[in-house]
Structures are given as structure tokens and as C-alpha cells.
Amino acid sequence: MTVNYCDFVAGDDSAGDGSAANPFKTITKASEGLMGGDEVRCAKSPAPxxxxxxxxxxxxxxxxxxxxxxxxxxxxxxxxxxxxxxxxxxxxxxxxxxxxxxxxxxxxxxxxxxxxxxxxxxGTTDTGVATSGQNVQLVSSSGDDTATPIEISGGWDLSTETQDGETWFRQTGSTKYGNGLNASGNDFIKLSKCHFLRYNYCLYIYSETGWTIEYCQLLGAGSVALYSGSTLSDVVFSHITSNGVLRLGYGISHGLVADNIVCINGQVRCYGRTTSLVARNTDLWADVGSITSGVSGDMINLNAYAPCRLYNVSGIVSVAVQNEVMGPHYVTIKNVDGATDEQAHQAFGYAQKDTAEARSGACICIYPYDEFIPFEQVFKLVASASSSKTVSVYMKRSVDFDGVVEAALMFKGRFLADFVIWEMTEAYQQFSLTAQAADIDEAGVLELWIRVRGTTGSVYIDDLS
CATH class of the missing domain: 2.40.30 (Elongation Factor Tu (Ef-tu); domain 3)
Incomplete structure (x- = not known):
């Protein structure tokens, strides 16, 4: 196993030998000639x-x-x-x-x-003024496979050869030029704790396979914070923070994982035909069909393991929600096939805004998938201490609904009584549950839980009070 150190401030690509005492300057040089299981360790930036x-x-x-x-x-x-x-x-x-x-x-x-x-x-590690199109640093070799990648990590104290910080590469020109790190066609790389600031493209990957990018901040990009220019395969984006556009897929990509991505004042986008996208705690703009002319069946197959949101999803064909935690969580889908309606998907059903069946304005329509495991819709209301509170909704079913609707009230994480069955008809009826004053021992949030089970048809919820 080879371990090469690099220090953009004190290292030297010509005179260095890659040791902690005599490091290379760039990731470009430090990653030359490596293979799976080898490492590039980047000197940490000054502490804040x-x-x-x-x-x-x-x-x-x-x-x-x-x-x-x-x-x-x-x-x-x-x-x-x-x-x-x-x-x-x-x-x-x-x-x-x-x-x-x-x-x-x-x-x-x-x-x-x-x-x-x-x-x-x-505290930053400054890489100087970049020029237009310049690759400030490159990845120069590929790993063997996903189990034995080349690891490139930041935050290393070269005097002790311990990882106790972070590396924040910053482009210092007034114009945000250059690619902070270009994958340059190399596969099976694990990148962590390396952050890139103020580049045109902070991180540039094109058609790579088997990358893991984790615990990175990509900030202040001139154009796109994370740019994928072509098909990606089996790439994991985990715990990435940005304030720009993160472009996770382009063309026909598959095997992508978006795990705990935070994008402030920006967007996480997926262009083209993406299959097998696993998401956790990530909001995603899915621009399927907008770029991939000539590709039929544009789609995103999404498996969500924690709350996520999808926007602009013309052509979406498959959404699955996997429960890793107790209680309902949703994949919220906005602008479905060009409409402005919003969908909220769970593991065993989904809810959608509906205007045709509303008492007035709009209502919620729930489509359950399973006769045993329910779709759960939760409404939250303010409750005053030591005051009883009655919660009411109007509900009805479609003519073909074959399931069961149950409801209960929760306060401070505890159901106040067992779920009761609400018998649906094809006309709206008002249903109510009351929390007694003794149940609300302090001011807080009272939750109405509605569970819908079934395999055919739908139910409608309107006028919560």
C-alpha cells in the first residue's frame, strides 16, 4: 500500500517524494501511479x-x-x-x-x-488565481473496484501523520475560474474531507464509475458546484453541502446514491435518464427529458430511505419509500409531468393534491397500496395547556375504494387512545376526535393521525378544523 502526502502551500511536485516530511504539492502528482488500496493525504488547512x-x-x-x-x-x-x-x-x-x-x-x-x-x-488552503478552463488539480489514477478504491482525503497533520482537521482549497481570483478537482476519467475513487471554494466547477466528474464523494463542502462556484458531464455509474454522494447547483447525473446514469445532501440557495439536479437513485434527506430537481433528446423512456427510479423532495419530474416512472425509522416519512414530488400538483410518497401509498373532488378549492387524495400496512397522513395543530381540543375533518371515498380508514390523536409522542375506524361513504362526512383537557398537560402540538389501508381506489380529506 502506497500513501502519498501533498501540501499545496509547502509541498513541491518536482522535489517532493510524497512523504509527510517532503510532500508533493498537488493531488495531481500525489495520485500518479497509484492503484486500489493506495491513499492520497492532503495537508489540513489552518483552523478557523x-x-x-x-x-x-x-x-x-x-x-x-x-x-x-x-x-x-x-x-x-x-x-x-x-x-x-x-x-x-x-x-x-x-x-x-x-x-x-x-x-x-x-x-x-x-x-x-x-x-x-x-x-x-x-482557514483556507489557497490555490491561487485560476484561468478559464484550468484544471487546478486532477485525479491521475484509478482504483481497482468499489471495494478497493484509491482514497483521497483531507485534514492531515503532516507533522504527526494524523487526520485531525479539514482541507479547504480556495481559488483566490476575482473571477471564479478553473476546476477545483477534475476526475479526468478515473474510476473507483473515494474523496472525503476535501472542500473546494470559488472555482467555476468545484468538482468536475464526467463519466466515472465507482466514486464515493463524502463530507465535502462545494461553495461559491462560478457556474456549477458539482458538475457531471456524462453517464455516471455506481456513484455515492454523501453528506455534501453546497450553496450552488449540484448536478448528480447526466444522460443514462444508474446506481446513484444521494445521502444527506444539503444545498442552500441552490439546487440538487439530475438530468436525463437515471435509474436506481437511492436518496436520504435530499431535495432533488429531476430534469428528466429536458436534456436527453433521442433517449426514450426518460425516468428516475427512486428508492428513498428518509424524507426527500423531488421537483420537476416529467416522466418519473418509479418511486419507492423504504422505512428505516419509525413513523411516516415522505418523498414529496412537485410539478409532476408539468402540473403544479404535489405528491407525497410513502412506502405503502401516496397522497396528492386534488381539486376535482374537493368540497371547495383543493383537498388531499390518498392512494393506498397495501391492505395490511397503511399510508399515514399526519396533521399538526397547536394545543393550549389544560384545554380540551376537538379536531375535525371531512372525508369520503371513491366508488372503488376497498380499504379501511382509522384515526387517532397523539400528544407528546403518545397516542391518547386506540385508533378508531371511520366508515367512509361516497359523500363527504365530518369526522371528529377530542383530546381531553387532562391529556394536554402543557402547551404543545396535537397530532391527528389518519391511516389508510387498501389496494384499490382512494379517499379524500378536506376542511381540517
Whole structure:
């Protein structure tokens, strides 16, 4: 097994030998001549540095006010974030476009929890000014197979040969040129803890097989943060964070996994005909049919293991939801075959907006798949402490519905009573359940759970009160 070290700041591709004491400069050189099971280890970037005073972050605003003058320590192209993240924050760094004595202006509007707090500046490994079309770094070899890839990882302390940080490659030109890392046709690579900032394409992959890209942030791209230019096979995208466009597939791709991808102020997109796409906690724009002229049967076969959303899915043919956790989770599908209706898929059915059968406006139509395992629709309402609350809905069934509808109330994770059967007819009826004052011991959220089982037909839900 060969382990090559590289350090873009202190390394040398000509004089280096790839050891921790005498590293190469680039991934390009460090990955030459490697095979499956070998590694490239990238020197870690400087640790984030604390900023004086407090910064006031406001959700939806690109202006961050400062309690101290930070013009001496911050400038355009730097990245900042809160020192401690709240539940409403994203693990992402925010690029600066300008600084005055009282205000930092971000390139994009901040998304997260509004507050004044301690913040920090990102330490980066600067790769200089790139030119148009330049491959700043390349992958130079292929691994053997998915079990024995070449591993390229960041965050290494070369003095101790331990991985205790991250590597943040940053292009420093005013214009966002260059490809941060180009796969250059090499297969079976595992890339982790290497982040790419301010390149035209932060990560460029074309027609590769057997890649795993994990725990990477691709930020401030000039064009596309993650660019796939052709067919991909058996590629895993896991725990990737970006504020641009992530293009996961193009053409006829298959065996893709999108796992916990966070894209703020951007989109995760899939072009063309993609089969066997597994998704967890990922919102996906599926542009099937928009690029692949001449390819018949455009489709995305999606297996979802946690909440996901799909948008713009003309031609989708298969959605399956796999339960890894208790309770209902959904694949929400927006703009189905050019319509604006939204679908929410579970493992054993789906729900869709319906206007034709609504009492007025729109209603929810549920199509169950299974006579034993239900589709679960949950409605949440505010409940006041020590006050009874009655929840009512209008429901009916289609003429061919062959299943059963049950309902129950939940408060603080506990069902207040067993599920009761609601007998459906073809005309709307109002159904109600009441939570007693003694059941609501504090202010909180009362949940109405409706379970629908069946193999044929549908039920309609309207006018929740």
C-alpha cells in the first residue's frame, strides 16, 4: 500500500517524494501511479480563527452587522460562520463580498437562525488565481473496484501523520475560474474531507464509475458546484453541502446514491435518464427529458430511505419509500409531468393534491397500496395547556375504494387512545376526535393521525378544523 502526502502551500511536485516530511504539492502528482488500496493525504488547512465582538445574523439577509471593526481581518472572498450552530442553522460557510467597519455583506443571503453571536473566519488552503478552463488539480489514477478504491482525503497533520482537521482549497481570483478537482476519467475513487471554494466547477466528474464523494463542502462556484458531464455509474454522494447547483447525473446514469445532501440557495439536479437513485434527506430537481433528446423512456427510479423532495419530474416512472425509522416519512414530488400538483410518497401509498373532488378549492387524495400496512397522513395543530381540543375533518371515498380508514390523536409522542375506524361513504362526512383537557398537560402540538389501508381506489380529506 502506497500513501502519498501533498501540501499545496509547502509541498513541491518536482522535489517532493510524497512523504509527510517532503510532500508533493498537488493531488495531481500525489495520485500518479497509484492503484486500489493506495491513499492520497492532503495537508489540513489552518483552523478557523475567532472574530472580535459579535456578529448579527438575520435569516434571509445578506447583511451581517458587526459590533467591532473587522476590516483589518476580513475581506472579500473570505468565508465566515457562527462559532456555535443552533438547531435552525446549516453547517455551511458564507462567502463575503465586502466589509465595512459596521457591516459584512455576503455573496448570498444567510439562511438560518437569526441572532447575535460569536463568529469565526475559515482557514483556507489557497490555490491561487485560476484561468478559464484550468484544471487546478486532477485525479491521475484509478482504483481497482468499489471495494478497493484509491482514497483521497483531507485534514492531515503532516507533522504527526494524523487526520485531525479539514482541507479547504480556495481559488483566490476575482473571477471564479478553473476546476477545483477534475476526475479526468478515473474510476473507483473515494474523496472525503476535501472542500473546494470559488472555482467555476468545484468538482468536475464526467463519466466515472465507482466514486464515493463524502463530507465535502462545494461553495461559491462560478457556474456549477458539482458538475457531471456524462453517464455516471455506481456513484455515492454523501453528506455534501453546497450553496450552488449540484448536478448528480447526466444522460443514462444508474446506481446513484444521494445521502444527506444539503444545498442552500441552490439546487440538487439530475438530468436525463437515471435509474436506481437511492436518496436520504435530499431535495432533488429531476430534469428528466429536458436534456436527453433521442433517449426514450426518460425516468428516475427512486428508492428513498428518509424524507426527500423531488421537483420537476416529467416522466418519473418509479418511486419507492423504504422505512428505516419509525413513523411516516415522505418523498414529496412537485410539478409532476408539468402540473403544479404535489405528491407525497410513502412506502405503502401516496397522497396528492386534488381539486376535482374537493368540497371547495383543493383537498388531499390518498392512494393506498397495501391492505395490511397503511399510508399515514399526519396533521399538526397547536394545543393550549389544560384545554380540551376537538379536531375535525371531512372525508369520503371513491366508488372503488376497498380499504379501511382509522384515526387517532397523539400528544407528546403518545397516542391518547386506540385508533378508531371511520366508515367512509361516497359523500363527504365530518369526522371528529377530542383530546381531553387532562391529556394536554402543557402547551404543545396535537397530532391527528389518519391511516389508510387498501389496494384499490382512494379517499379524500378536506376542511381540517
Amino acid at each position: 480563527s475567532a472574530l472580535s465582538g459579535t456578529l448579527t445574523w438575520t435569516n434571509g439577509s445578506a447583511s451581517v452587522t458587526t459590533s467591532a471593526d473587522l476590516t483589518a481581518v476580513l475581506a472579500a472572498k473570505d468565508f465566515i460562520r457562527k462559532t456555535s450552530l443552533n438547531a435552525g442553522d446549516y453547517d455551511i460557510w458564507w462567502e463575503i463580498s465586502g466589509v465595512t467597519s459596521t457591516t459584512i455583506t455576503l455573496v448570498q443571503a444567510f439562511r438560518g437562525y437569526s441572532e447575535s453571536c460569536a463568529s469565526q473566519r475559515l
